Amino acid sequence: MADAADIPESTDHPSYPMRRTCPYTLPDGYRELRERPTMGKVRLPSGRLAWAATRYEDVKAMLGDNRFSSDLRHPGYPVMMDHQVPAPEFSTSLVGMDPPEHTLARRAVAGDFTPRSARQLRPRVQEIVDEYIDRLLDGPRPADLIEAFANPVPLLLICELIGVPFGDRDFFLRISHTVMNATTPEAGVEGMAELMGYMDKLVTDKEREPTDDVIGRLVVRRGEPGVPDHRDLVAMAFMLLMAGHETPANLIGLGAMMLLDRPDLRKALIDDPSRWPAAVDELLRYFTIAEIANSRVALADVEIGGVRIAAGEGVIGLTVGANRDPERFADPDTFSLDRGDQRSLAFGYGAHQCLGQHLMRMELEVALSTLFARVPGLRLVDPVEKLRFKEEHVNYGLHALPVTW
Ligand code: HEM
Numbered sequence: 001m002a003d004a005a006d007i008p009e010s011t012d013h014p015s016y017p018m019r020r021t022c023p024y025t026l027p028d029g030y031r032e033l034r035e036r037p038t039m040g041k042v043r044l045p046s047g048r049l050a051w052a053a054t055r056y057e058d059v060k061a062m063l064g065d066n067r068f069s070s071d072l073r074h075p076g077y078p079v080m081m082d083h084q085v086p087a088p089e090f091s092t093s094l095v096g097m098d099p100p101e102h103t104l105a106r107r108a109v110a111g112d113f114t115p116r117s118a119r120q121l122r123p124r125v126q127e128i129v130d131e132y133i134d135r136l137l138d139g140p141r142p143a144d145l146i147e148a149f150a151n152p153v154p155l156l157l158i159c160e161l162i163g164v165p166f167g168d169r170d171f172f173l174r175i176s177h178t179v180m181n182a183t184t185p186e187a188g189v190e191g192m193a194e195l196m197g198y199m200d201k202l203v204t205d206k207e208r209e210p211t212d213d214v215i216g217r218l219v220v221r222r223g224e225p226g227v228p229d230h231r232d233l234v235a236m237a238f239m240l241l242m243a244g245h246e247t248p249a250n251l252i253g254l255g256a257m258m259l260l261d262r263p264d265l266r267k268a269l270i271d272d273p274s275r276w277p278a279a280v281d282e283l284l285r286y287f288t289i290a291e292i293a294n295s296r297v298a299l300a301d302v303e304i305g306g307v308r309i310a311a312g313e314g315v316i317g318l319t320v321g322a323n324r325d326p327e328r329f330a331d332p333d334t335f336s337l338d339r340g341d342q343r344s345l346a347f348g349y350g351a352h353q354c355l356g357q358h359l360m361r362m363e364l365e366v367a368l369s370t371l372f373a374r375v376p377g378l379r380l381v382d383p384v385e386k387l388r389f390k391e392e393h394v395n396y397g398l399h400a401l402p403v404t405w
Pocket of ligand 1: 239
């Protein structure tokens with residue numbers, strides 16, 4: 001994780017990441033970057049410089065252009081910290097791949113992440129959500145909604161997707177929690193080794209006896225173009241856990257916070273539940289919690305945003321700013337349930353656009369709509385100004401959300 005405290009002082013280029021001082025507004029510095037006549041550079045904690053694309057159209061152009069690579073090992077890739085460059089023996093699964101390798105690998109797994117798959121999973125997600133709301137209501141008051149609800153719901157869903165056997169769930173939940181919340185690098189490395197060991201065993205077990213889940217189905221199709229071998233499948237299971245757990249947990253937490261803070265929005269959604277999908281899309285845009293994922297390195301000289309990006313230079317798509325670009329979104333700092341199908345860049349854009357997005361929209365809608373329907377008296381214990389946010393993390397979210405009812 002990039003810690004903003006480690007960002008070196010720079011007199012020439014603004015430092016990145018930039019902290020959000022309020023959950024509802026852009027980080028200081030974004031507006032200034034966007035209003036420059038041409039795209040500018042930022043300095044990363046690793047000391048590397050990268051172009052910062054801040055306008056909606058520039059970010060979209062960059063992410064949609066195959067002359068930009070996602071290869072994390074490319075020497076020009078804008079890594080936050082040098083130690084984040086993956087070791088050669090570590091498979092980067094989909095996220096670090098480029099076409100044509102990426103195209104085949106993505107196609108091999110895409111069938112499990114369609115709008116239809118999301119619809120089929122909905123009843124199971126409803127059961128998981130109901131189970132954790134039952135536990136919340138049976139537990140002590142006040143409660144931390146992140147710990148009691150926002151964290152376990154997506155984690156259990158990932159268990160279902162990758163096919164973690166029922167008997168292993170407690171171990172899996174505990175070790176995943178340790179890795180995600182490691183307070184020292186040593187604890188993180190130790191937990192990661194244990195988790196990778198577990199994933200390796202999980203894939204081996206499925207190779208012996210295939211099961212009906214994302215990983216089990218890929219085992220059966222081994223040998224088809226793009227279908228991962230053992231090592232890449234272990235990396236994919238791990239990547240699905242990482243991609244599919246923290247971001248949903250963060251957005252469930254922020255979404256609950258916002259709706260608890262805004263009785264007008266809550267009332268609008270309770271009066272007309274058909275507005276939930278619009279609320280979910282707007283939450284995705286408004287908080288844009290996963291920005292650094294949109295980093296690339298240029299493989300050729302490319303002109304974007306009024307500048308020539310030279311081959312070998314890094315670019316970061318600042319989607320937090322792009323999703324508040326007034327050229328694209330009218331009154332962008334207002335949370336609106338009436339933006340129609342005007343999609344934001346919250347899930348990225350182009351070939352790497354979030355694989356889990358249909359699943360995610362459904363999960364967010366079920367989680368938040370059920371929470372507010374079943375616990376109508378839910379309220380914040382502390383005002384929003386007193387809450388602790390993950391300002392120092394790559395993905396934005398809440399550390400804790402004390403609630404009562
Ligand atoms: C609110 C929740 C989420 C947000 C904001 C989010 C955001 C993103 C973004 C911005 C990317 C693009 C990365 C890039 O361009 O390199 C991405 C990729 C990806 N996401 Fe998500 N994501 C979320 C939830 C999920 C879930 C639930 C899953 C899986 C179960 C998932 C799986 C993936 C995968 C596999 C990729 C890589 C796709 C590729 O490289 O082809 N995400 N996500």
